[in-house]
Amino acid sequence: MPRANLVKAFRKLLPSESVLFEPEDLRPYECDGLSAYRQMPMIAVLPSNEAEIIEILKICTAEKIPVVARGAGTGLSGGALPHADGVLLSLAKLNEILEIDPDACTARVQPGVRNLAISEASEAYGLYYAPDPSSQIACTIGGNVAENSGGVHCLKYGLTVHNILKLRVLTIEGDSLEIGSEALDSSGFDLLALMTGSEGMLGIITEITVKLLPKPETAQLVMAAFDDVEKAGAAVANIIQAGIVPAGLEMMDRMTIAAVEDFIHAGYDPDAAAIVLCESDGSNEEVADEIEKIRDIMHMSGAVRIDTARNEAERRRFWAGRKAAFPAAGRVSPDYYCMDGTIPRKHLAEVLRRIEDLSSEFGLRCMNVFHAGDGNLHPLILYDANRSGELEKAEAFGARILEICIEAGGSLTGEHGVGIEKLNQMCLQFGEAERDIFHAVKAAFDPDALLNPGKAIPSLRRCAEFGAMHVHRGEEKFPDLPRF
Amino acid sequence: MEAIVEQLTECVVKANKNKQALCIRGGGSKDFYGNARALRYPKLEIRPYQGIVDYEPSELVVSARAGTPLNELESLLSEHGQMLAFEPPDFNGAATLGGCIAAGLSGPRRGYAGAARDFVLGVKLLDGRGRILNFGGRVMKNVAGYDVSRLMTGAMGTLGVILEASLKVLPKPESERTLCFELPVEEALETMRRCAGQTLPVSATCHIDRRLYIRLSGIESAVDAAHVKLGGDEFGDNLSFWESIKNQTHPFFRGNKRLWRLSVKSTAPPFSITCEQAIEWGGALRWFAAAEDCTATAVRAQAEKAGGHAMLFRGKDPNISAFHPLPPALLKIHRRLKRQFDPAGIFNPQRLFPEF
Numbered sequence: 001m002p003r004a005n006l007v008k009a010f011r012k013l014l015p016s017e018s019v020l021f022e023p024e025d026l027r028p029y030e031c032d033g034l035s036a037y038r039q040m041p042m043i044a045v046l047p048s049n050e051a052e053i054i055e056i057l058k059i060c061t062a063e064k065i066p067v068v069a070r071g072a073g074t075g076l077s078g079g080a081l082p083h084a085d086g087v088l089l090s091l092a093k094l095n096e097i098l099e100i101d102p103d104a105c106t107a108r109v110q111p112g113v114r115n116l117a118i119s120e121a122s123e124a125y126g127l128y129y130a131p132d133p134s135s136q137i138a139c140t141i142g143g144n145v146a147e148n149s150g151g152v153h154c155l156k157y158g159l160t161v162h163n164i165l166k167l168r169v170l171t172i173e174g175d176s177l178e179i180g181s182e183a184l185d186s187s188g189f190d191l192l193a194l195m196t197g198s199e200g201m202l203g204i205i206t207e208i209t210v211k212l213l214p215k216p217e218t219a220q221l222v223m224a225a226f227d228d229v230e231k232a233g234a235a236v237a238n239i240i241q242a243g244i245v246p247a248g249l250e251m252m253d254r255m256t257i258a259a260v261e262d263f264i265h266a267g268y269d270p271d272a273a274a275i276v277l278c279e280s281d282g283s284n285e286e287v288a289d290e291i292e293k294i295r296d297i298m299h300m301s302g303a304v305r306i307d308t309a310r311n312e313a314e315r316r317r318f319w320a321g322r323k324a325a326f327p328a329a330g331r332v333s334p335d336y337y338c339m340d341g342t343i344p345r346k347h348l349a350e351v352l353r354r355i356e357d358l359s360s361e362f363g364l365r366c367m368n369v370f371h372a373g374d375g376n377l378h379p380l381i382l383y384d385a386n387r388s389g390e391l392e393k394a395e396a397f398g399a400r401i402l403e404i405c406i407e408a409g410g411s412l413t414g415e416h417g418v419g420i421e422k423l424n425q426m427c428l429q430f431g432e433a434e435r436d437i438f439h440a441v442k443a444a445f446d447p448d449a450l451l452n453p454g455k456a457i458p459s460l461r462r463c464a465e466f467g468a469m470h471v472h473r474g475e476e477k478f479p480d481l482p483r484f
Numbered sequence: 485m486e487a488i489v490e491q492l493t494e495c496v497v498k499a500n501k502n503k504q505a506l507c508i509r510g511g512g513s514k515d516f517y518g519n520a521r522a523l524r525y526p527k528l529e530i531r532p533y534q535g536i537v538d539y540e541p542s543e544l545v546v547s548a549r550a551g552t553p554l555n556e557l558e559s560l561l562s563e564h565g566q567m568l569a570f571e572p573p574d575f576n577g578a579a580t581l582g583g584c585i586a587a588g589l590s591g592p593r594r595g596y597a598g599a600a601r602d603f604v605l606g607v608k609l610l611d612g613r614g615r616i617l618n619f620g621g622r623v624m625k626n627v628a629g630y631d632v633s634r635l636m637t638g639a640m641g642t643l644g645v646i647l648e649a650s651l652k653v654l655p656k657p658e659s660e661r662t663l664c665f666e667l668p669v670e671e672a673l674e675t676m677r678r679c680a681g682q683t684l685p686v687s688a689t690c691h692i693d694r695r696l697y698i699r700l701s702g703i704e705s706a707v708d709a710a711h712v713k714l715g716g717d718e719f720g721d722n723l724s725f726w727e728s729i730k731n732q733t734h735p736f737f738r739g740n741k742r743l744w745r746l747s748v749k750s751t752a753p754p755f756s757i758t759c760e761q762a763i764e765w766g767g768a769l770r771w772f773a774a775a776e777d778c779t780a781t782a783v784r785a786q787a788e789k790a791g792g793h794a795m796l797f798r799g800k801d802p803n804i805s806a807f808h809p810l811p812p813a814l815l816k817i818h819r820r821l822k823r824q825f826d827p828a829g830i831f832n833p834q835r836l837f838p839e840f
């Protein structure tokens with residue numbers, strides 16, 4: 001169907017301001033948080049309820065038009081990058097908190113509700129929604145489910161997949177699915193897990209029931225400075241080994257500390273090679289006991305400075321530094337490229353060393369922040385897109401980091417998703433048979449491959465071409481590493 | 485490839501070609517569980533495929549072969565002060581890791597620490613075409629590709645043979661104490677609900693025989709403080725009581741009656757059904773020991789009204805689907821997934837649903 005006819009069809013369903021097709025109206029949708037990739041959609045639609053989405057999907061199915069869902073567009077892997085011949089489906093107008101049930105400790109919300117808004121609305125009941133991505137002021141809960149997002153408190157409280165109970169999902173074929181339930185489990189396959197992290201490839205999420213947790217009585221934060229990254233890494237392992245599951249366990253390297261200090265004045269030790277932030281929360285008794293143990297371990301592990309936040313304001317300031325690491329990178333460099341690999345914690349020091357080597361090899365600086373407790377690295381590669389060839393260099397550097405993570409027995413993405421960005425590395429992490437199963441799962445939900453086509457799972461052909469190129473470049477080969 | 489895996493693969497390849505149905509079997513501890521039909525097919529024995537593949541306490545991850553006895557795995561963890569936090573039933577030592585994951589059953593701690601699926605990080609799988617596949621891994625966070633590992637949890641082997649699994653483990657609590665209260669069901673539910681809204685170190689709740697049991701787990705001082713807050717008597721026989729709930733060996737579960745397991749919204753009011761009832765998971769799990777004249781339709785209607793589902797846990801009946809039937813749109817997705825993983829339909833036919 002030509003665009004003009006499609007616009008007409010959508011305008012029968014939606015008010016005209018909710019059907020966008022002029023270039024200047026489409027511009028805000030041309031990329032997500034990974035702005036190196038840009039693509040204008042054919043049309044963008046902004047429905048305000050489920051009934052409208054059903055009608056939109058009907059038209060797209062009948063006409064075989066690709067559909068790309070979008071929440072707030074903060075994704076960092078190009079998951080919400082539009083399709084040139086497709087419809088961009090924004091869920092932003094479905095932004096109502098439908099119900100908070102303080103007795104059951106649940107909230108039922110629409111997909112366009114911002115992550116932080118759920119905790120804000122639950123605060124009156126002494127409850128909150130635990131997963132707290134740094135983007136939580138802006139990102140939507142629908143996007144969080146689609147990416148299985150995490151945050152600094154996920155070590156103890158789990159990722160999105162651990163904190164949702166039920167989804168309403170529309171399939172591209174027009175079926176309405178209730179996945180999960182208000183109970184703790186459901187009959188049949190665990191489709192709730194399958195939908196979580198599926199990057200808009202399997203269905204459109206139109207409603208989410210999340211778990212809420214009682215706010216901990218108290219929280220306390222220890223900040224430990226180390227003169228050596230390896231010691232900091234060992235401190236992280238020692239804390240876990242001691243049987244402590246901290247509420248947060250984060251680490252930053254020297255360059256990050258400097259960038260953040262300059263920006264936020266968080267009170268970090270500017271001479272440190274690495275800083276570890278370790279938070280304990282719970283009852284007053286638990287926290288007092290745990291903080292003492294944490295301080296001892298930091299000391300034993302060779303920390304050169306150990307500070308326990310003296311009050312709530314200081315605790316928040318220590319955290320503010322960590323949470324501002326990305327924008328701080330934006331201040332010291334015109335552009336930065338955020339990576340998201342995971343590794344078994346024991347390889348931390350070695351992987352950092354290799355990243356440092358690559359940094360000199362590519363001639364690009366790299367800041368390192370990690371969710372250290374669960375081995376999730378966020379190397380931030382600093383570059384200048386206006387210098388010719390630097391973006392390509394940054395991408396090549398990033399690709400090598402992901403390959404190192406895979407080699408170390410980790411994964412190419414911990415929480416940001418594959419999107420359009422990491423398709424090549426998917427060819428390395430998974431064999432042909434696994435990728436075949438991924439395509440099969442997609443086909444079970446979306447036989448015509450209309451939802452977010454070309455994302456998340458590389459085609460066989462792409463991997464064949466990438467494989468050829470990889471060998472051709474004469475780089476190190478990846479023996480078929482056992483992933484257990 | 486190890487000889488056992490080679491044999492298993494050969495067996496599956498042949499079965500796929502001949503459309504020969506197979507019954508995947510670990511320790512046989514859950515033969516009672518699910519629909520019975522699958523049990524008559526030739527057995528694909530997984531138990532011989534045993535052993536810990538990798539365990540690093542400081543990584544909080546263990547990987548083991550599917551035939552590994554669950555209690556062997558748990559005692560290894562225990563030596564290092566760790567545990568499987570979902571407290572799976574081991575049915576007197578017969579259960580294997582593979583069966584544990586395939587059935588996806590979790591014990592008393594589930595309402596507070598999470599379910600089997602929450603701790604699964606990766607699986608090695610043998611699919612219906614005889615391919616060996618690796619999904620997930622040994623890291624805590626991993627969103628590369630769809631979450632096939634969790635999809636296997638609770639699929640009752642209908643999508644493939646689990647060969648290995650990697651699980652997240654947690655430190656064992658320093659101290660544990662069970663409190664006991666004489667309470668009628670309404671007040672017990674109310675107490676459970678109050679606990680859920682506070683940060684108390686509760687790790688299990690159970691109302692049975694008109695008594696409410698609350699287990700506290702954590703550091704000593706927190707357990708003390710919670711005890712003071714909640715009151716109640718300390719119940720001496722902490723371990724064996726929770727064992728008997730976990731493995732359903734408590735007298736409540738042992739009668740000749742049918743045992744229904746209802747998973748419902750935790751705040752659902754007490755059920756108005758004339759049978760003995762027990763409650764776990766802060767109200768989210770309800771057990772009915774029901775006479776046969778208490779129909780499946782009636783039980784399932786009650787479960788649905790309470791936002792959940794009902795499973796015939798013990799006391800099979802060929803006329804009753806053990807698992808709660810699915811609505812058509814979900815069944816369609818289930819069937820398609822089944823066809824993709826197991827095109828010839830050889831794995832545990834009808835063990836989960838009569839339709840496949």
Ligand SMILES: Cc1cc2nc3c(=O)[nH]c(=O)nc-3n(C[C@H](O)[C@H](O)[C@H](O)COP(=O)(O)OP(=O)(O)OC[C@H]3O[C@@H](n4cnc5c(N)ncnc54)[C@H](O)[C@@H]3O)c2cc1C
Nearest residue numbers: 071072073074075079133134140142143146149150200205
């Ligand atoms: C500064 C910054 C910090 C960040 N910090 C973190 C962090 O700490 N942890 C973390 O995990 N992530 C982080 N992110 C990444 C990002 O915020 C998350 O991935 C977030 O969940 C995306 O939500 P969104 O609403 O912006 O989704 P979008 O970017 O709009 O979409 C993301 C994906 O979800 C799909 N999608 C969106 N809504 C739906 C729906 N209703 N149904 C089906 N599919 C849908 C899209 O098609 C796309 O594939 C950060 C990003 C930025 C910019």
